[in-house]
Amino acid sequence: MKSMEEAVRQILLGIGEDPERQGLKNTPFRVAKMFREVTKGYQADPQKIINNAIFDVDYDEMVVVANIEYYSLCEHHLLPFFGVVHVGYIPRGKVVGLSKIPRIVDMFARRLQIQEKMTLEIAHLLNDALDPDGVGVVVEGQHMCMMMRGVQKDKAKMITSAMLGSFKDDEKTRAEFLSLIRSPRVEAPY
Ligand SMILES: Nc1nc2c(ncn2[C@@H]2O[C@H](COP(=O)(O)OP(=O)(O)OP(=O)(O)O)[C@@H](O)[C@H]2O)c(=O)[nH]1
Ligand SMILES: [Zn+2]
Secondary structure, eight states, X not given: OHHHHHHHHHHHHHTTOOTTSXXXXXXXXXXXXXXXXXXXXXXXXXXXXXXXXXXXXXXXXXXXXXXXXXEEEETTTOOEEEEEEEEEEEOSSEEEOTTHHHHHHHHHHSSEEOHHHHHHHHHHHHHHHHOOSEEEEEEEEEEHHHHTSTTOOSSOOEEEEEEEEHHHHOHHHHHHHHHHHHSGGGOOOO
C-alpha cells in the first residue's frame, strides 16, 4: 500500500509535477485506493458469487441479459475500456439468479484485462457453473488507450464474442442470440 503511494509520487515527479502542492498532497493515497477499488475483481470468489443462486427449472429456451455496462482497465496502458456485455444461454435444467450475471461481469472487468480474455472468462464461468446447452457472450468496448492517445480513434469500437456449445455449433441458435441483442428494444446505451 505505502509502496503504491510512493510509486504514484514518483509518477507525479516524472511528469514534472510537485507532489507537495496542495491539490496533489493526497493524490498518491487517492490513486492507490482507486486502483484497489477498480481491481477488486481479483479478490472475488466466483463460487461465492453464484453458488447460492442456481435454481432447478424446466425452462429450456434462450435466456438473454443484454446491455450490462462494465468498466475495465487495459493491461497494456492501465487506461479504462468500457462498454456493454450481452450474455445468452440455453439452460439444461439449471438457471442462475439474474443479478449474478452482472456480478460475474464485474468480477472479470475489475481486473487488468484485454477484452478478448474477459469475454472468454465470462463465457467459461457460466458454462462451468450451469452446464447449459450453450452460452454466448458479446462484448462491446471503447478503449481510452486508443481514444485519448496513440492512434486517437474515438469512434472505433471493439466487438468480441465467445460462443460455446449450441451457440457455436448451431447456426440458428447463434442467429437468434445475435438478433435478440441487436433488437432495438435492447439498444445499447453507448
Ligand atoms: N487485442 C487487444 N488489444 C488491446 C486491448 N487493449 C489494448 N490493446 C492494444 O494493445 C496494443 C499494445 O501495443 P504496443 O505496440 O505494445 O503499445 P503502444 O506502443 O502503446 O501501441 P499504440 O496504442 O499503437 O500506440 C495496442 O495495439 C493496443 O491498442 C484489448 O483489449 N485487446
Ligand atoms: Zn491499452
